[in-house]
Amino acid sequence: MVLKWSKAGIVISALALSACSFTEEALWPSLTGEETTQDAAASAEAAQNVAATQIQGQPELGSTNFEPAPVTPGEATGTFVGKKVQAMRGELAQLIEQIRIHNNELQDLRGQTIQDSQRYHGTVAAINARLQVGTTPGNPILVQQFNSSLSDLDRLSSDIAQMNSLAQKVEKDSSMSSYMLESVQATFGISGAVDEDHRQLAILQDEVNQTVILIQRLLSEVAEDVRRQTNYVAAERANLNTLAAGVKAGEIYGTSLSNRMSGANTGITSTVTRPNFQRTAQPTNRRPLVVIRFDRSKVNYQQAIYTTVKQVLDRRPDAVFDLVAITPSQLSPGQQAIGTTQARRQAEQVLRSLTEMGLPPSRVALSASTSASAQTNEVHLYLR
CATH class of the missing domain: 3.30.1330.60 (OmpA-like domain)
Incomplete structure (x- = not known):
């Protein structure tokens, strides 16, 4: 059917x-309390461990800086086609400015994501370090730290949402660049042009093509960052469920079984590539x-x-x-x-x-x- x-x-x-x-989902009350000498020592040890080792599990973000080239200026010819070329050159300049703005937004988001990830992993490392040396079930200090780790992971989710929003903006840039390319190609067929008009049109066509390629690479890299971070946050939420059980019992369990089973059952890894x-x-x-x-x-x-x-x-x-x-x-x-x-x-x-x-x-x-x-x-x- x-x-x-x-x-x-x-x-x-x-x-x-x-x-x-x-x-x-694991639900924990928000608790506060004084840290004992033993807790403080464990926290200090965890901080040293975090500083001495790299963050594990955080997927790598893209590193490309998408800086577009400026538009080549041209002289007015006085023909109808020449005026159209000037107008399209101005539109391309506006599009390039939008790309610069979106590229700067991407670089800022990447830096923010790295900071939020470091904060999250530092908190989780402190909890695991204390669980590893042993503690009381439902230790209120660890419960408070666990609540902080949930907030840190929510910040990472917010970063992903902002990246998704950026991808939608770049999609609009992509549509605009495709429209401009069609307009440039159609202008070659307009009668009444001089040789200089077609020379400038050829240069403009090359620059629009380069812009189309740059936008597609920008869009692909943003999408890759989103995919990696989305999978990572989903896996970490499952890990936090296991960590919550460890805090409740006062024992360390490790990562979630669901994250282990996905690769074992399908014969594939969770690594995301371009x-x-x-x-x-x-x-x-x-x-x-x-x-x-x-x-x-x-x-x-x-x-x-x-x-x-x-x-x-x-x-x-x-x-x-x-x-x-x-x-x-x-x-x-x-x-x-x-x-x-x-x-x-x-x-x-x-x-x-x-x-x-x-x-x-x-x-x-x-x-x-x-x-x-x-x-x-x-x-x-x-x-x-």
Whole structure:
């Protein structure tokens, strides 16, 4: 049975799967109390350990500084095309300024995330150090420190939210740059231009192309930071549940079993890397769970793909997926190159949506292919 959502450009293979879920959280009262001499000594020892060793488990953030090049100035020619070139040059300058602002915001967010992570790990290290030497069950000092670690992790979640907001701003920059590139290319076809107009147009086209590439790299790196931090915070929340039990019992337990089991059950690691597309032939022996056709500017696929993936995971918690960017094979070589780039962006967009819905990126493999039956760019989701 196949269900079509024509409005969203989505085809979904229906699944008859059962569903169940549960959530468990550790709740602790906010307590204060005086620190004993023994507690103070343990805290000092933990602080020394933190200072002497690097933070473990914190995923590395991107380090690229996305500084765009300035727009090349040009002289007015007095023609209609020349005036249009001047106007587009001004629009590109405004876009470049936006990129600079967003790049500065990214660098500030990265610095803030590192500080919040250091604060969180310092607090957790102090708790574990005290648990390791032994303490009383429900030690009020450790309970207070545990509450502080929850607040520190909430700050990291806030950092992720700000990165997501930044990604949305960069998405708008990306749309603007694509529109500008189309405008520049269309201007070559306007009559009444002199040679100088086309020379300046060629320079402007190169600079817009460079800007498009810079924005895509910025967007990819922000998305990578978000994916890494999202997975990391989710794993740390599970670890805090185990740590809460340790504080309650006065014993040290270690990391959450759920974080260990995910890699053991699937045969994959939780390490998140930059999206890497493998060129593959179109799968012929598998039926896609979801086919998303990008035949319009906005395709509302989120609810459909969420429902499908949720049903699969309810039945197979260790499921691993393949996300394939499909380009029509009947296009000309130039159009196919552009279409392939767009399809890969769209597949990364779907992956970002899945990540935001809670699916670990390590559960999804990205690849690209062509299809003779496709009329427009598509993204297929397969169960491996």
